[in-house]
Amino acid sequence: MKFTKMQGCGNDYVYVNCFKESVEDGSKAAIKVSNRHFGIGSDGLILIKPSDKADFMMDMYNADGSRSQMCGNGIRCVAKYVYDYGLTDRKNISIETGAGIKYLDLKVEEGRVTEVTVDMGTPIIVPELIPVVSDRERIVAMPITVGGISYEMTCVSMGNPHAIVFVDNTKSIDIEKIGPLFEHHAMFPERTNTEFIHVIDRHTIDMRVWERGSGETLACGTGACASVYACILNGLTEDEVRVRLLGGELKVKYDREKNTIFMTGPAVTVFEGEIYV
Numbered sequence: 001m002k003f004t005k006m007q008g009c010g011n012d013y014v015y016v017n018c019f020k021e022s023v024e025d026g027s028k029a030a031i032k033v034s035n036r037h038f039g040i041g042s043d044g045l046i047l048i049k050p051s052d053k054a055d056f057m058m059d060m061y062n063a064d065g066s067r068s069q070m071c072g073n074g075i076r077c078v079a080k081y082v083y084d085y086g087l088t089d090r091k092n093i094s095i096e097t098g099a100g101i102k103y104l105d106l107k108v109e110e111g112r113v114t115e116v117t118v119d120m121g122t123p124i125i126v127p128e129l130i131p132v133v134s135d136r137e138r139i140v141a142m143p144i145t146v147g148g149i150s151y152e153m154t155c156v157s158m159g160n161p162h163a164i165v166f167v168d169n170t171k172s173i174d175i176e177k178i179g180p181l182f183e184h185h186a187m188f189p190e191r192t193n194t195e196f197i198h199v200i201d202r203h204t205i206d207m208r209v210w211e212r213g214s215g216e217t218l219a220c221g222t223g224a225c226a227s228v229y230a231c232i233l234n235g236l237t238e239d240e241v242r243v244r245l246l247g248g249e250l251k252v253k254y255d256r257e258k259n260t261i262f263m264t265g266p267a268v269t270v271f272e273g274e275i276y277v
């Protein structure tokens with residue numbers, strides 16, 4: 001199976017052009033390619049497919065083979081792939097995802113996509129995935145104790161679930177211990193992605209993330225959008241925020257009129273190859 005390795009802010013996936021390749025079992029292939037010793041090494045697998053609703057379709061799998069509805073860093077790289085490899089010559093494209101159709105604007109320099117702005121859609125704060133807290137309309141600054149530590153948690157869905165907690169310093173958290181405890185918490189029947197946010201000022205936040213199905217990644221686009229919306233809900237930032245991640249920076253803007261979140265960030269092709277799955 002031919003593939004292209006790409007990354008957005010260090011959130012790296014294996015991309016397969018399913019206009020040319022066929023992948024029988026995405027989940028099994030994701031586990032194989034993601035392994036950093038016996039495979040290629042990645043945070044997961046992204047299949048680029050035809051769509052009858054949009055220009056293309058993105059089908060995304062985590063490293064553990066679980067499928068997710070949406071991938072912010074991934075969709076920027078899909079946009080780069082389809083333009084750079086000549087599947088389209090347009091700089092405004094639509095991509096069908098498990099979280100609906102997304103619309104993207106491509107920045108092209110010397111014939112290659114360098115940056116992409118994605119309309120990530122409306123953040124959802126009544127995520128049906130947490131029925132156990134039925135007495136609450138929404139989960140904003142809800143006290144929760146995980147691993148013996150008390151947090152105030154805000155839950156936001158970008159089509160995939162995010163639990164956002166605020167910390168004084170993202171470097172001092174034991175994410176390997178606390179991340180899985182949130183991911184597998186009984187409140188989240190579908191599991192959850194978890195973002196640890198340190199608010200620097202009203203336009204800047206630091207973020208670390210423990211991703212559902214992939215563990216700690218260097219960046220998470222949907223997580224960055226969910227986190228900015230959580231900051232706005234808690235009165236901690238303005239609508240336009242610079243999200244500083246281990247792997248780079250994302251610009252996130254909440255558009256109040258359209259009630260949608262725009263995310264802008266890089267997309268990079270690392271190498272091409274072939275793997276036997």
Ligand SMILES: N[C@H](CCC[C@H](N)C(=O)O)C(=O)O
Binds near residue numbers: 067068070074193212
């Ligand atoms: N890294 C991705 C998110 C993957 C989400 C996945 N871990 C899930 O199960 O929801 C991003 O840039 O948005």
